[in-house]
């Protein structure tokens with residue numbers, strides 16, 4: 001073939017030489033000037049490019065990259081080609097003037113079967129598929145009609161999206177061949193552009209190559225997989241501590257006192273930043289505190305799968321003693337398996353009575369050391385700053401005994417402690433590194449968020465370049481605000497981080513990360529026991545009186561057998577609260593309620609978190625239910641369906657009749673024959689039937705949302721303003 005120079009072809013096509021030069025460059029050819037002579041490939045590329053009809057606007061092809069020149073007529077092109085080709089034989093693949101319609105109309109074999117692993121038992125199946133495919137190809141490949149079908153067919157694995165360059169590499173071909181083939185399909189793509197799996201499969205097929213989707217999970221597994229570090233790689237790390245306790249017992253005061261007195265001189269110059277966690281130092285040893293006190297925050301994180309805390313400091317006010325939330329805190333800490341150190345606070349106060357506190361702790365099963373137990377207990381005063389060193393020394397002692405360690409020399413991973421959108425800085429997240437060392441520039445993925453770490457700031461407001469195990473730092477550079485409690489992982493590249501985040505987004509975080517606590521339900525209990533997934537049945541018991549809590553606890557725990565142990569992880573008087581829900585979700589527990597109800601918000605969380613709540617009036621029924629569930633013999637059940645709620649706004653005493661409640665239907669409806677219970681502050685004070693339902697003077701069948709009504713209850717007159725009447729019906733559901 002004689003030499004063709006850029007300007008010649010430009011003239012023939014009536015296009016500027018610059019445009020042709022640019023186009024060639026775009027497709028990866030090195031052409032210097034209008035006098036440069038072109039290789040056959042290059043000529044073909046240009047001819048084909050300008051022979052295209054308007055390119056179809058495919059999803060993966062960015063339309064800006066398509067330049068639309070005046071389209072020469074076919075005869076002009078034929079003429080141009082003739083001059084170029086001279087006596088040369090036409091090239092099989094490339095000189096065909098593409099007709100996108102023809103390409104489109106071609107039937108393509110179903111590729112869906114390729115979205116499968118090639119491993120194991122699929123191998124044989126795939127081989128058959130390959131033969132089938134070879135047949136298809138032979139039929140379809142109009143460029144190679146005489147192709148020998150027995151020719152060895154190559155199989156390559158590619159990701160869901162692949163750049164032309166990478167695809168060409170895998171196919172062991174020049175990228176230009178692929179670009180040209182795409183052109184024939186009416187698709188313009190540059191060498192670095194990504195195409196999707198289907199298109200890649202179409203292209204490859206024409207070169208007798210079958211593509212299969214790379215094992216989907218590989219990428220994710222690589223990033224998210226559990227890692228066991230070798231003992232010799234582990235180094236001591238600071239303990240991570242959370243402060244818990246009853247309202248007003250001094251959690252915040254204690255944290256503040258510790259933070260303000262235990263920073264090293266070198267650090268003291270910095271301005272304390274409230275980033276969600278902080279590090280203090282005692283005798284050169286570090287302790288990391290999570291800054292949000294309270295067991296709710298702690299359990300909320302655990303509910304998302306985060307296990308970050310080693311030690312809980314349980315604050316009990318010396319003048320107030322063990323209170324309901326102290327007990328909750330104890331049970332939340334126990335359910336999480338963290339160490340508990342008691343700080344008896346407000347020792348400076350007149351009424352301080354540490355012995356009473358110790359007695360009450362003993363009642364909860366926490367026997368302090370000076371009473372012969374093993375619970376460490378330190379008297380402190382947050383306000384006076386007394387006893388703090390002693391408390392921190394005990395924290396370090398517990399840390400030493402437990403030998404907390406991590407591998408600092410690997411890619412980092414850890415937990416998002418806090419995250420928000422900052423007006424100036426974009427998404428900001430505080431992370432606690434749990435393994436490895438996090439560095440500025442690392443590409444990370446955290447749930448659906450990803451990005452390269454642009455900057456890191458520690459809790460003293462200093463810019464840092466790296467952060468090792470148990471170090472909290474605030475990071476910048478994420479694509480969006482991650483969720484507190486999510487894990488973060490360092491990926492191999494920005495691209496991998498993005499792809500992993502995309503997958504998490506597409507497939508749902510829990511499924512991929514497998515972090516969700518297994519959901520437990522009474523209906524499925526037997527199966528779970530049989531499958532050996534259930535060794536312990538965790539229960540939370542809430543009741544209207546302490547006597548019931550104790551009675552239920554004892555009777556239920558007695559049901560334990562060799563297969564499954566029944567553990568009451570928390571029991572208390574009062575309504576079913578959000579905190580109970582979180583504990584149940586984080587610990588895979590079922591909630592059993594006696595004469596108590598969850599409020600609407602709590603119910604919503606229960607549905608979302610798939611927590612099974614069982615409500616009973618009689619202890620016997622609860623025991624029977626759990627017994628039967630363990631044997632897999634629950635009867636078809638009548639499930640209660642709440643139809644509406646009525647707020648009692650007024651009450652009238654009618655002599656000889658009783659008390660009439662003037663109510664307003666808040667949601668749903670109430671029927672004349674519905675069951676009805678009266679709930680006062682989350683406690684059920686009555687359950688029974690309506691004696692009458694009226695609108696004004698008339699008896700009615702039902703009353704809907706937004707209407708007022710008059711209600712009387714069978715054998716119940718102790719109705720009060722503000723009570724909520726819950727209307728329900730019983731529906732039969734087979735198990």
Ligand SMILES: Nc1nc2c(ncn2[C@@H]2O[C@H](COP(=O)(O)OP(=O)(O)OP(=O)(O)O)[C@@H](O)[C@H]2O)c(=O)[nH]1
Nearest residue numbers: 246247248249250251252253345346349381382383
């Ligand atoms: N006398 C005395 N008062 C204290 C001490 N510690 C805390 N207080 C006071 O107790 C009150 C409650 O303290 P906080 O630190 O807010 O208690 P908290 O447990 O964080 O409270 P919540 O965040 O509401 O749960 C405040 O008025 C404190 O000043 C102490 O050691 N001695």
